[in-house]
């Protein structure tokens with residue numbers, strides 16, 4: 090008995106083992122068959138093979154059921170550049186519920202045969218090259234919960250038979266070429282959570298009324314699909330709606346005046362239609378209501394206060410570019426989570442409540458071109474998250490509250506074409522303000538000098554007011570791309586740098602203004618150039634101080650050398666080599682002589698060219714001002730920088746140091762620095778050479794930022810830190826000196842270096858924090874130098890005032906055909922197209938807002954694209 094029992098047990102074990110093996114074999118074979126019909130040029134599916142012994146459940150993209158016997162439940166192969174054929178062989182996988190082939194290159198009709206996959210619940214073939222129509226047989230996918238055919242080339246009508254997919258929770262057909270009218274079967278999808286028919290420009294359809302029935306629907310995305318007619322009264326049913334996007338269609342009529350019950354609504358977008366009437370007052374239902382009919386009286390008159398409390402989740406309201414009129418609902422302004430209100434280009438009336446609370450989350454308000462009236466509210470300045478407030482072309486009047494720009498992130502203010510009066514308040518707190526337009530109001534008084542202290546202010550339009558007094562000299566310190574003060578009552582001399590490069594029309598209509606190029610030359614010459622004087626004096630002072638510092642250093646060095654010579658003993662000096670170099674401390678110290686000192690060399694120390702006994706030349710830089718670092722950490726830092734191996738980074742050959750002195754030994758490059766070369770009148774590098782320099786330096790920076798470990802920031806990118814070897818191959822030097830001299834010494838040295846200030850990104854004015862974006866900015870300035878052939882900072886001959894290249898370029902390109910005028914005339918016009926391409930990159934690199942600047946690896950890509958196009962179109966013969 091016992092024996093039989095045992096025996097059967099064994100048998101069953103063996104049997105089930107056999108079963109498992111056979112099922113395993115067949116599932117892996119099924120997958121291999123599937124793989125056979127797929128083209129996989131990048132070999133992502135190389136581990137799909139039965140030879141390596143990896144279980145198929147662990148193959149790329151495969152997931153299996155958790156329990157024994159493991160069986161394939163999911164295939165996820167998105168974004169692998171797959172093409173070929175989607176074979177129905179996968180339907181033999183009896184547990185397969187999810188197939189995701191999104192973001193590939195499958196080029197075929199809708200794979201209808203996949204309807205044989207009995208347990209398939211989710212089919213995602215978004216973003217392929219699927220073409221053809223949706224066949225009637227789509228109804229065979231009866232078990233699908235998720236169907237994503239978006240971003241393909243599917244055309245034709247949506248068949249009515251789709252209405253039998255009653256399990257669907259996600260129906261995503263956006264960004265195709267579907268046409269005709271949408272069949273009245275959407276009401277069948279009672280489980281639907283997301284319906285996306287957006288961006289199908291060939292639909293010729295009204296919004297089907299049966300959408301009303303989808304009371305689980307959370308996202309309704311119908312934007313950009315040519316829907317016309319009136320909006321159905323669908324809000325009655327769409328109780329779960331969170332995101333509604335009907336923008337960019339041809340909808341007409343009013344937003345349905347039903348009491349809405351949309352407590353979950355987060356985003357409401359009906360912008361860019363032809364809607365009219367007043368704003369639907371009931372979007373936010375009153376507290377605690379579960380019954381609409383009770384509240385039909387809301388249709389008439391104002392909304393009770395409680396409704397304010399109800400749209401607790403609404404964040405984005407977009408009704409711009411329609412024909413709405415009537416009172417803009419004032420409770421919208423106080424919704425607890427509202428971030429974005431866009432209502433521009435309508436005919437709304439009403440006021441913004443004065444009592445906006447500091448707790449509000451508002452970030453962006455655009456209500457231009459309406460009929461709002463009243464005062465700019467006091468509460469506006471208290472909203473700490475507001476970064477854009479744009480309310481031009483309305484009827485606002487009264488004075489601006491002094492705090493109107495107090496939000497620490499405020500970036501764009503446009504109040505032009507209103508009736509605002511009084512003086513322009515001092516703007517002190519909005520350190521991130523980029524654009525300020527107060528044109529065409531009734532401002533009086535002077536232009537506040539404090540404007541000059543806003544470090545990133547770039548667009549300033551004060552035209553058509555009643556401003557008096559002179560234009561503050563300090564405004565020259567800004568990198569203004571637009572400065573329009575036309576038609577005021579201003580008088581006095583126009584600061585030089587505001588005249589050069591700006592169209593005269595931006596100054597016209599001020600009979601009292603005078604200056605070169607204006608109808609009214611100033612009577613007494615230069616009565617008031619005290620600021621520029623001041624700058625120059627400061628610069629002169631600093632450079633004198635630097636000179637003395639260098640003399641002292643040199644003298645100190647001389648003393649060191651003397652005492653060292655006297656002792657004739659090398660005990661205190663240590664030498665570390667990062668490259669083989671046949672030299673002793675003695676040779677090195679002896680060879681360094683005041684005579685070999687090279688001018689320039691940068692602020693962190695002077696540079697000597699040393700002829701080694703072997704005949705080799707090296708450059709030796711004496712580092713000043715490194716005392717704040719312990720010598721041990723210093724050596725570690727230098728070693729980590731010296732380990733950089735990149736063809737566009739200068740080699741640090743070694744390090745020679747004593748307790749109080751330090752010398753870095755570099756490879757010697759005969760051609761000197763790009764900065765010194767650009768400075769010469771004969772600078773005439775060919776465009777290909779300039780592009781090569783740009784690409785090399787961009788690659789070096791991208792390498793430091795992303796590939797080198799530890800990631801390094803250069804922190805002082807400028808053309809004098811770009812050296813050129815005998816083949817004009819560029820090499821970046823002075824990398825990460827903050828790590829060598831310490832943060833404090835680094836910052837104070839940078840602060841004293843007048844000449845490099847125009848390489849510093851504007852935000853460095855308010856944050857001294859190092860960032861990749863600041864390197865990118867510096868690189869952008871170097872690019873501009875290469876494109877224009879101008880030094881970053883250049884003295885104007887006539888006036889002796891200096892103009893920085895970013896400012897100069899920005900202003901020029903604001904004028905018609907200006908972009909062509911900034912290109913270096915020494916370069917032949919055959920390179921014009923490429924130069925304009927590079928100019929665009931340079932402008933992005935020098936964007937005022939750091940987030941807008943590209944990463945250095947993006948810059949490399951963009952420059953290389955331009956370069957490859959150039960070399961293919963101009964064969965080198």
Ligand SMILES: *[C@@H]1O[C@H](CO)[C@@H](O)[C@H](O)[C@H]1NC(C)=O
Nearest residue numbers: 114115117118121138139140
């Ligand atoms: C393993 O793959 C080879 C071809 O690569 C095939 O001939 C063989 O039948 C496969 N074996 C099994 C058990 O699937």
Ligand SMILES: *[C@@H]1O[C@H](CO)[C@@H](O)[C@H](O)[C@H]1NC(C)=O
Nearest residue numbers: 143144145146147148153159
């Ligand atoms: C997949 O790999 C993991 C570890 O790499 C292993 O623990 C697991 O057993 C493998 N699964 C199967 C089904 O072989």
Ligand SMILES: *[C@@H]1O[C@H](CO)[C@@H](O)[C@H](O)[C@H]1NC(C)=O
Nearest residue numbers: 130131168169170171193194
């Ligand atoms: C994938 O294919 C696209 C188009 O053929 C190509 O542009 C892209 O570079 C490929 N991706 C990779 C990683 O090769």
Ligand SMILES: *[C@@H]1O[C@H](CO)[C@@H](O)[C@H](O)[C@H]1NC(C)=O
Nearest residue numbers: 167189191213215237259261
């Ligand atoms: C389909 O797959 C893509 C890529 O993985 C994904 O972004 C998209 O959200 C998926 N669609 C749905 C409806 O989940």
Ligand SMILES: *[C@@H]1O[C@H](CO)[C@@H](O)[C@H](O)[C@H]1NC(C)=O
Nearest residue numbers: 249250251252253254274277
């Ligand atoms: C929609 O559902 C109804 C009732 O369940 C059914 O009779 C009808 O056939 C469905 N429509 C389509 C097009 O499948």
Ligand SMILES: *[C@@H]1O[C@H](CO)[C@@H](O)[C@H](O)[C@H]1NC(C)=O
Nearest residue numbers: 325378379380381382383384
């Ligand atoms: C609204 O409430 C009233 C009374 O409570 C009830 O008679 C009516 O049927 C409700 N209406 C709806 C649409 O629920």
Ligand SMILES: *[C@@H]1O[C@H](CO)[C@@H](O)[C@H](O)[C@H]1NC(C)=O
Nearest residue numbers: 384385386387388389390391
């Ligand atoms: C609106 O209210 C007025 C009086 O307050 C009333 O005469 C009118 O019938 C109401 N209209 C509607 C549509 O309820």
Ligand SMILES: *[C@@H]1O[C@H](CO)[C@@H](O)[C@H](O)[C@H]1NC(C)=O
Nearest residue numbers: 391392393394395396397398
């Ligand atoms: C309702 O509005 C009135 C007038 O605006 C106001 O005095 C009152 O405090 C509000 N009530 C609530 C609960 O907000």
Ligand SMILES: *[C@@H]1O[C@H](CO)[C@@H](O)[C@H](O)[C@H]1NC(C)=O
Nearest residue numbers: 411412433434435436458482
């Ligand atoms: C203002 O809005 C109207 C539509 O309300 C539009 O026709 C007009 O062009 C807009 N004006 C400007 C300056 O945008």
Ligand SMILES: *[C@@H]1O[C@H](CO)[C@@H](O)[C@H](O)[C@H]1NC(C)=O
Nearest residue numbers: 530531532533553554555578
């Ligand atoms: C400007 O001020 C003058 C006198 O102060 C006044 O006569 C004139 O109307 C004002 N112009 C505007 C546009 O406010």
